[in-house]
Amino acid sequence: MGRSPCCEKEGLKKGPWTPEEDQKLLAYIEQHGHGCWRSLPAKAGLQRCGKSCRLRWTNYLRPDIKRGKFSLQEEQTIIQLHALLGNRWSAIATHLPKRTDNEIKNYWNTHLKKRLAKMGIDPVTHKPRSDALATSAGSTAQHAKAAAHLSHTAQWESARLEAEARLAREAKLRALAASASASASAPLHLPPPAPAPGGLDSPTSTLSFSDSSAATLASVLEAARGGGRSASTALASVLEAAHAAAMQPVQAAFEEAFKEQQQQQPWGDVDGEDAAGFAGTGFTDLLLDGSLSHQDVMRPAAARVDAEAEADAAGSQQQETEEEKNYWDSILNLVNTSAASASLPASAVVPTPEAYSPVREF
């Protein structure tokens, strides 16, 4: 896989952009659109590489960018999403309108990470630090264990949701293609996503997937499947419950820290209104009372799925139910296999979106 030469070419400028350069880039894109980034600099009269132009545009010049302080709600969303998605900044940025991944990443590294660390929360795992746990009662440790356990479930479900969203889009595209080719009788086939062969490995996840995690997930899936509810509704509630539980130590620490901060000094970058809202509602409440639920966070993707699914749903409800059942069966089988398998190593990793990506199948 060859690497693009980019700025290695001689004569290309690097470093901070001047207002003149910004103006040139802005004017060119407004008039022509960016098109091919590689050829853009020459056309726009810039001594920059295309990559540099793209970055400048996406991170700074784009008109739909909100700059300045992050609101409390935005902060909470970032923390919540980071707990679920890890350092997947672009994925997090899709849930924060008008914020760039770079901005979120910087904000996390310079503000939120430190703030969590100060509160005794590991910014990587979003759980109380082990040293803090050591000084706590056994029940706290047990709680953290349970939270970690549920966090795995939440991560698993998050991964699946993403895959499901992609599946729905694929299905719709195929349906449209089918109708376009005048084969109206062609049935809409929605294959369930299958796990990657050879295990649930992921290049990024280091979390462990215990037998009990699998068993819990199995029961959760069984309930969702057998309860007669739609898969998405069941998923949403499962995900929210799992995630809320996983976030509980973080929320508790956040509230505790806020109380302390209130006694000592006001939050540096939280204005009065935000602070009042925060104090009044509480982080836990914001996350759990539905005003900032996991569904909210996942809504952009979920809304797309719902809208597209609705468009497709007319006249194919029964088929969908059948497919849904098959789909849940395959998931359940996977989980049961994992749970029952004595050879499953305790440190087997949690599947991530990559592992369930339907893209692998098409």
Add this chain to the structure above:
DNA sequence: AAAGAGATCAACCGCTTGTGT
């Protein structure tokens, strides 16, 4: 007022992923 330390953030680097041939 000056120097040093720490914080911030735009930009770069290098790797991965997607797509066309």
Add this chain to the structure above:
DNA sequence: CACACAAGCGGTTGATCTCTT
């Protein structure tokens, strides 16, 4: 299938700003 290229992504750097002594 293999390759090349473009674009996207996340980690890191370094210039600049702000705070502290």
